[in-house]
Amino acid sequence: MVDPEIELVLNRFEVKSLTEVDRTFWVYTCRFDELPEGTEFHRRLASVAYRVGVVAVAIRSRPELITRDPIAEENWQGDGWQLTAVAEPRVLDSTRPGDRQILEAFERRSLETALRRISHKAEVERAPEGGFIWWVTDEKGIEKSGSGWEIHRGRHIDVHIAENGNLYLEVDLHYRFHTPQTLHWWLTHFPELEDSIRHVRNTYRKPDKPEPLSWLYENWSEADPESIEIPNLGISLAAYHRREGATEEAIQTSKVVYVKRQQSDRTPVAHLSQRLTPSLTLEMLAGLKERSGITAAEKSEIESVFACIRKNLSARLTESQATANFLRESIYGLTEKVTPCRVFGVSLPKATLLAKGDRPIPPVAEVKRVGCAVPGETRLGCLNLFNNARKYPDVVRECLEDVARQTGVDLHIDSYRTQQDYPDESLDQARFWRTWVSEGIRTVLVVMPRSERKQTIRKQALQVGIATQFMVPLPKANDYKALNVVLGLLCKAGWQPVRLQPEENWADLVVGFDTGTDRSLYYGTSAFAVLADGQSLGWELPSVQTGEKFDGAAIWRTVVNLILRFEEKCDRSPRQVLLMRGGLVQSDEFEETIGHLTAAEIAVDVLGVRKSGTGRLGILANGVYKDAPLGSTVFSEKSFLTFEGF
Structure with a gap:
């Protein structure tokens, strides 16, 4: 049951409403002497956008660049490429998700360019999760430091454009770990x-x-x-x-x-x-803290980092507000002060996790004490490529045996291989994996240092139907990491450590879609399905494509296979299906699937999950910003409408 609406605050600050002039762009078609293939095409096109003398962005779906200012003719060609102007300027429509994405990309590039122009002792750096980091590089920007490390305080900045054409800045404190x-x-x-x-x-x-x-x-x-x-x-x-x-x-x-x-x-x-x-990462800092020979002062300074970066929401929003108002004035020429945006959201119910015997548990780690909800395979293998010892790491074996004992299951985990057993030649390696299959083993723990061989080993195992769980050798016993390894191993062996307590009106089949890539091809309809209680229904192998947009026919084929699997397991058809898509939902990706499910009287929802961005949720209580309660959710918009009631 979803609770009534609640008022929330976001670290989002309104800038202005985009006018038709703001949404009007010059468009140029780009032609390459040698046409790049796959994602190389997008990289080349994005590279051209940096060489035209004005702020420009590449349109991923077409070989085009857009810019608000016309490109001088002397910049219409370069090494291996040539531009041609499209006759009429194009007006983008903020109500269309694709156009809105292009507008955001352009406003993001414009803001990045302006920040680089006004930043004298600061650096602008793209953030892998989206947007960019604006941080002070000299001594004034250092909050903490030690041997080989520095903590700089900066800002994570991104832009957001609403369906109504309003431009917003998203600003958050960001601590840049630097060496x-x-x-x-x-x-x-x-x-x-x-x-x-x-x-x-x-x-x-x-x-x-x-x-x-x-x-x-x-x-x-x-x-x-x-x-x-x-x-x-x-x-x-x-x-x-x-x-x-x-x-x-x-x-x-x-x-x-x-x-x-x-x-x-x-x-x-x-x-x-x-x-x-x-x-530099927190893991590296933690490693520095644990090394022998560290002084008490150094250890204390590293420990203080963790307190430093955990600012409360009120401090974060206050400083973010100051940054947003500075940017509004210095870049957009707006002097009116703004405060964080307020929106209405809902509070989703807290999930109840059930372990063995439907016993409610708070953290998943409790399965070590009470046992797993559903056991799976009982024969497991171990490939030790670290020290040739024919055994599991001690802390992992102890944890594995504890979980099995509490679940009431006898494990057979004495099948080992080491580096000495792993052959050099490809054909012999294939035979190596088949020996495990002949023992009835379908899941193997691989203990090895980080190595480029990891992908090869994973693929070889998958080719004969063996799932692998990798672990880097632990420098010393660590119960927390050992439990993570064990839970990963058991999940791949078909165990369900915990299950959810389903509620009325929950979707009884949830399918998640995402893209993987090897930089030349995208694996576009990789799908994983679960039942309402979280039980795995398994993977559907991906189809190969050349772009990030999903193929509608492939999505429907995948959903058909998963529905048939659901019917075999549950002896009925699903009543409601939730399709989750990693990234922006494109307007025609799910039309075929929605049409077929609607005809079959199966209710369907499509939810786009965008992991990037700088968003934070809070509430305003007695004049003070506080963290929003767990489960607080804002549904931003319906990206597209295809069938009545969707």
Whole structure:
């Protein structure tokens, strides 16, 4: 049962209403001498947008750029590309989700450009979750610091355009974890923290890029930079970095490290440790705090970081409001002060989690004490690629046995393999995995340090129907991490640690859709289905496509398969289906599915879930901003209407 409406405040600040002039754009078609394929096309088009001399954004669905100011003719062509002006300017409609997304992209780029112009001792950096980070880089911006680390206070800023055409700023406090040191320094001084280093970025910026390239860190080697040849260039790694401005000292003192672009399955590429800097994380700070030899003062300073970044909502909104009003005046020329937006939302009921015997439990971790709701496979394997020990890590085995004992299930977990058993040749590796299948094992725990081999191992196992749960070896026993590994392993083995207590009018079949990508193709209708109580109905394998927009026919095929699976399990058809889509729902993606379900008298809702953004929810109580109660929800809009009543 959904509670009545409640008034909420957002960290969103109104700027202005976009006029028709604001929504009118010059449009240019871009033609490439050699047409890029897949996502490379979008990257090339976005790159062109930075080279035309005015603020411009690429339209992902078409080979077009839009801009409010006409592009000078001398900027109509570049290396391998050429622009052609579309005769008539185009007026975008804020009531259309696609147009609104383009308007947001343009306003975001305009704001980013203006911030870079007015920021003298500050830096503007794109945020992976959307929007950008505006932070002070010199000593004035440092709130906390220690050996190799600094905490800078900044702002996370994004734009939002409502259906009625109103432009808003979303502003939140953001603490930028920064290290002035290189990856080489961290690997040399704190080698035990290598497994905590995930993201790295160049210490230099290419002229045609707005900011340094970011990478996923894989590992390092003892190779000589002079002996590593870069494919397609025919020069050594050392020669390449000399060409890119590296000093001889940086080249000669570097380790060769391997990195790959984010969200990519491509082969890692060689880089230099002195030419990269890691992204500092809380995990790295926690590792520094636990290392031997740390002084009491250093430990205290690191502990104070956690209190520093947990500002209460009132402080956050007060400072965000000051920033929003500064931006309104300095960039948009508006002097009237604004306060956080107020909206009406609803309070969703708190879910009741049930463990073994339908026993209510508050945290999922309690299953270790009371047992899982539904057991699954009882034969599990372990592949130890860390130290060749033919056993589970002790803390993991103890946790696994505790959960099984409380659930009342006997596990068979004595099937082990180690690095010595894992062959070198591809055909032998396929045979290796089939030996586990012959033992009736379909789920395997893989213990290994971070490595580029992870994806290969996962794919090999999947090809014979084996699910894998990976874990990085723990430097010391950690019950919390061990339980996370165990729960992940059991879920992949078909266990249901907890179930939900369904309520009346809940959808009895929930299907989540999302896109995965290897940077050249998107896996567009990957779907996972659960019943109303949270029980897994399983995966549907994705279809391959060249863009992020879902294929409507593929969505319907997926839903059909899941409905048939539901009918086999429940001996009836679902009464209500909830389709959840990661990202913005496009207007025609679900039309076919909605039509067929409506004809079959199956109720259907479509919910778009956008994880990016800077949104915070609060309430105003006695003149003070406080965190909104758990379950507070704002449904922003109906993105599109297809059938009456939808």
